[in-house]
Each structure stands twice: as structure tokens, then as C-alpha cells.
Amino acid sequence: MHSSVIYQIQRIYHPVLAAVGVPVNLMAIVILSRGKCGLSKCICRYLVGMAVADLMVVIIDVILRWINLLYFPVSFLDITPVCSLIIFLGNATTVVSVWLTVAFTFDRFVAICCEKVKTKYCIEETAAAVLGTVSVLGCLESVPWYFVNEPRYIMDNVPWGCETKPSFRASPAWAAFDLFHLILTPCVPFFLISLLNILTVRRILVASRVRRGLRGRSDGENHKDPEMENRKKSIILLFSISGSFILLWVTHVVFNIYLRIAGTRSYSSYTDPVCITQQTSKMLQLLSSCTNTCIYVLTQTKFREELKNAVKYPLILIVKLVKS
Numbered sequence: 001m002h003s004s005v006i007y008q009i010q011r012i013y014h015p016v017l018a019a020v021g022v023p024v025n026l027m028a029i030v031i032l033s034r035g036k037c038g039l040s041k042c043i044c045r046y047l048v049g050m051a052v053a054d055l056m057v058v059i060i061d062v063i064l065r066w067i068n069l070l071y072f073p074v075s076f077l078d079i080t081p082v083c084s085l086i087i088f089l090g091n092a093t094t095v096v097s098v099w100l101t102v103a104f105t106f107d108r109f110v111a112i113c114c115e116k117v118k119t120k121y122c123i124e125e126t127a128a129a130v131l132g133t134v135s136v137l138g139c140l141e142s143v144p145w146y147f148v149n150e151p152r153y154i155m156d157n158v159p160w161g162c163e164t165k166p167s168f169r170a171s172p173a174w175a176a177f178d179l180f181h182l183i184l185t186p187c188v189p190f191f192l193i194s195l196l197n198i199l200t201v202r203r204i205l206v207a208s209r210v211r212r213g214l215r216g217r218s219d220g221e222n223h224k225d226p227e228m229e230n231r232k233k234s235i236i237l238l239f240s241i242s243g244s245f246i247l248l249w250v251t252h253v254v255f256n257i258y259l260r261i262a263g264t265r266s267y268s269s270y271t272d273p274v275c276i277t278q279q280t281s282k283m284l285q286l287l288s289s290c291t292n293t294c295i296y297v298l299t300q301t302k303f304r305e306e307l308k309n310a311v312k313y314p315l316i317l318i319v320k321l322v323k324s
């Protein structure tokens with residue numbers, strides 16, 4: 001295992017991902033919470049919630065699980081109850097992160113395609129309620145993962161390691177739960193995000209043609225439409241976030257579907273193509289927890305300005321201290 005290429009890549013990849021993911025998500029939370037990015041309070045609520053969920057994915061899944069596995073083969077994190085808790089929290093944060101992306105996509109779909117409903121749904125209070133509901137349900141759905149594993153060995157009456165129970169593979173109930181979890185996350189979100197984006201694009205194209213026609217008849221000149229400009233910025237943000245999610249999760253989705261069809265449950269070595277594909281899909285999935293802040297920087301002018309101010313602030317303080 002230690003001599004395989006994928007293992008060596010993981011030893012570099014996960015620390016770099018953690019070193020980038022923690023600060024960028026913290027920065028996104030701070031900047032978006034200030035509400036000075038030119039986005040509505042409703043959108044800011046969703047984006048802050050997604051940044052918090054992504055931060056938890058980086059801390060729990062990348063740092064406590066993968067970096068511990070790769071660099072610290074034996075630590076207190078390997079005590080069975082602690083290990084089981086990390087597995088539960090890792091699944092819970094992933095579920096919450098994915099479904100918050102769905103919730104944000106649905107919110108923008110309602111705002112663009114449902115004129116009569118958006119004034120009641122696309123508000124800060126609704127966003128807060130959705131964030132809380134998704135977080136609670138995501139945690140509850142992931143609780144069974146805590147009970148999936150058993151100790152690998154017991155030393156001085158202390159259980160160590162997490163090994164999948166034989167009953168997990170043999171029991172129809174566990175098999176049903178495993179399939180339900182796969183369908184719930186990420187298959188259903190993958191389908192919903194794709195469908196909502198298609199419907200949103202269709203609505204935008206129709207509305208754009210109608211507005212251009214009406215404005216053309218009204219003044220005969222090609223002036224900028226402020227409403228369409230604002231809608232364009234919102235759409236760029238939406239499609240960037242959901243498009244990034246789809247691209248980074250597609251390998252994981254297709255690979256897991258293949259495993260169920262082929263009936264493959266294990267691999268022979270760390271150089272097995274099944275193992276390499278599995279690890280690669282996991283790395284791409286974890287990368288999605290760091291991309292949203294980059295998207296904000298690329299698509300939101302005011303976010304870039306706030307980021308520059310945040311970077312300049314400690315430098316200005318240092319200069320003042322030196323001068324004083």
C-alpha cells in the first residue's frame with residue numbers, strides 16, 4: 001500500500017486540501033456574514049450555511065479521518081467509539097453539505113421561475129428554517145453509520161480500530177439502508193440539481209426573449225436591462241456552484257452505481273483499478289468542499305473587494321504597530 005502511487009498522492013493531496021479548505025471556508029463565512037457582498041440576505045444565509053458545512057467536511061473527513069489514517073496509524077482517534085463517531089459525523093456533514101446545495105438551487109429556481117411564491121419563500125426566515133431542517137435531518141439519517149463498525153482488536157480492555165461488521169454485508173436491513181443512503185446522497189441531489197438547472201435555463205431563455213421583445217417595441221433602442229443584469233449575476237453564481245458540484249461528484253455517482261451493478265464489494269490491492277477509481281472519486285468529492293469560495297471570488301465583484309480588505313487589514317495593523 002505504502003509504495004502505491006495513489007497512496008503517495010493522497011499523502012500530499014489531503015494536507016494541501018486541509019491547508020486550503022479551512023482558511024478559505026472561514027474567510028467565506030466571515031465575509032458573507034457581514035452582508036456587504038451585494039447579495040440578498042436569503043442568498044447570504046444559504047452561502048454561509050454551505051460554507052459552514054464545507055468547513056466541517058474538511059475538519060472531520062479530511063483532517064480527523066484521512067490525515068489521521070495516512071500520517072498517524074495509531075492515535076486516540078482510532079479508539080473504536082471515537083472512530084465510529086468520526087465516521088458518523090463525516091457522513092452527516094457530507095449529507096448536509098450536499099442537500100444545502102440542493103436547497104440553494106431550489107431557492108434560486110423559485111426566485112426565477114415562481115413569481116407568485118418567491119416573495120414568501122425566498123426570504124431570510126425561510127432560508128434559516130431550511131438550513132436548520134436539512135442539518136437535523138442529515139444528522140438523523142446518518143446515525144446508523146455509528147453502529148456499522150466493530151473493533152479490529154482489543155488491547156487492555158480498550159477497543160481499537162473500526163472494521164465493518166459482517167452483518168452489515170449479510171443483513172438485508174443493512175443492505176437496504178446502504179442502498180437508501182446512496183440514493184439519498186448523492187443520486188437524488190445529482191438528479192434534482194440537474195433538473196432544476198435545466199428548468200431554470202428554460203425559464204430564463206423564454207423570459208429574456210419576451211423582455212427583449214417588449215423593450216425593443218417600447219423604445220426601439222438597445223439599452224441595458226437592470227433586472228436582467230441582476231438576474232444574470234445570480235444565475236452565474238447558481239450555475240457555477242451547482243456545475244462545480246456535478247463535475248466533482250459525477251465520478252463518485254457513476255462509480256457507486258457501477259459497484260452495485262457489478263456486485264463488487266472489495267479490491268485485491270491498493271493498485272487495483274477499482275481501488276484507484278474509488279480513492280480518486282473520494283478525492284474529487286472532498287475537493288467540492290473548497291471550491292465555492294473560489295467561485296465567489298471569480299463571480300462576485302463585491303466579494304473580491306471584501307476579500308482584499310480582509311487581507312489588507314492585518315497588514316495595515318502590522319504597519320501601524322511598526323510605526324508606533
